[in-house]
Amino acid sequence: MSKLKGKSVLITGASQGLGRQLAIDFAREGATRISIIGRRVEGLNEVCQRIQEIAPQTKVLAIAADLAQAEEVERVVAMTLREFDHRLDVLVNNAAAIGPTPIPFLVDYPLEDFRYVLNTNLIAPFVMIQKVFPTMVKTGGSIINVTSDTGVTGYPGWGAYSISKFSLEGMSQVWAAELEGSWVRLNWVDPGDMNTAMHRASEPEADRTRWAEPAKVTDVFIYLASDESQRVSGQRFQAQVPD
Numbered sequence: 001m002s003k004l005k006g007k008s009v010l011i012t013g014a015s016q017g018l019g020r021q022l023a024i025d026f027a028r029e030g031a032t033r034i035s036i037i038g039r040r041v042e043g044l045n046e047v048c049q050r051i052q053e054i055a056p057q058t059k060v061l062a063i064a065a066d067l068a069q070a071e072e073v074e075r076v077v078a079m080t081l082r083e084f085d086h087r088l089d090v091l092v093n094n095a096a097a098i099g100p101t102p103i104p105f106l107v108d109y110p111l112e113d114f115r116y117v118l119n120t121n122l123i124a125p126f127v128m129i130q131k132v133f134p135t136m137v138k139t140g141g142s143i144i145n146v147t148s149d150t151g152v153t154g155y156p157g158w159g160a161y162s163i164s165k166f167s168l169e170g171m172s173q174v175w176a177a178e179l180e181g182s183w184v185r186l187n188w189v190d191p192g193d194m195n196t197a198m199h200r201a202s203e204p205e206a207d208r209t210r211w212a213e214p215a216k217v218t219d220v221f222i223y224l225a226s227d228e229s230q231r232v233s234g235q236r237f238q239a240q241v242p243d
């Protein structure tokens with residue numbers, strides 16, 4: 001239970017769903033400092049409280065921010081690095097917007113929504129990595145981008161979300177290639193179907209009993225955040241074995 005002992009971590013989209021569970025499980029694994037980001041303060045406060053209960057030694061920094069705005073991403077990184085004595089070992093780019101639901105076909109997709117989804121799911125991770133890199137490269141670290149099967153297959157009706165995940169996967173490959181030879185590694189994980197607010201909104205009619213709870217998919221993230229994966233970079237992981 002101490003795979004992440006001493007680690008300073010930043011997790012985006014940690015006010016609910018997978019990001020919330022990652023924050024809790026990383027704390028349980030001994031992470032020393034965790035910065036959690038989301039727009040909703042209530043969600044972030046609940047996660048802080050939960051972590052205080054199970055891992056009171058972990059310092060939690062909660063920052064409410066809309067990552068669709070690049071200047072907010074910069075503020076989040078600056079605040080985190082200041083509070084964490086300019087040390088960051090792990091960055092998880094988990095936050096994502098699904099866009100309008102039901103998801104319109106591209107022919108009807110509103111441009112403003114398209115921009116918002118791309119800003120949140122693609123531009124924010126890009127800026128986040130750029131801003132943490134100068135600090136992370138000094139001591140080494142792990143960057144984990146959260147992707148989806150909609151980032152490798154163009155299903156109809158997944159709109160800007162799918163396009164953002166295709167782009168995130170391409171960007172992850174380029175970052176990983178450019179980071180080669182540095183002490184910073186970058187991998188990306190498809191968590192598979194999970195029972196979260198995003199999934200319930202995008203597929204309201206689906207059978208939720210077939211979806212995993214976020215707690216079932218965090219092992220691969222703990223591995224990638226830990227020193228066990230020190231030599232692993234440029235790889236795509238699937239947290240669940242597909243049917």
Ligand SMILES: NC(=O)c1ccc[n+]([C@@H]2O[C@H](COP(=O)([O-])OP(=O)(O)OC[C@H]3O[C@@H](n4cnc5c(N)ncnc54)[C@H](OP(=O)(O)O)[C@@H]3O)[C@@H](O)[C@H]2O)c1
Nearest residue numbers: 013015016017018038039040067095096148193194196198
């Ligand atoms: N659920 C699935 O079946 C599934 C499958 C494949 C991949 N994924 C991926 O897994 C990751 C987590 O998804 P989830 O299912 O846990 O979704 P979720 O429950 O909807 O959580 C999304 C998180 O992102 C945050 N967020 C969204 N837009 C934001 C913004 N503009 N600025 C800051 N924070 C923002 C939300 O917080 P606030 O609302 O507080 O801002 C929330 O904490 C995503 O990358 C998603 O694409 C999910």
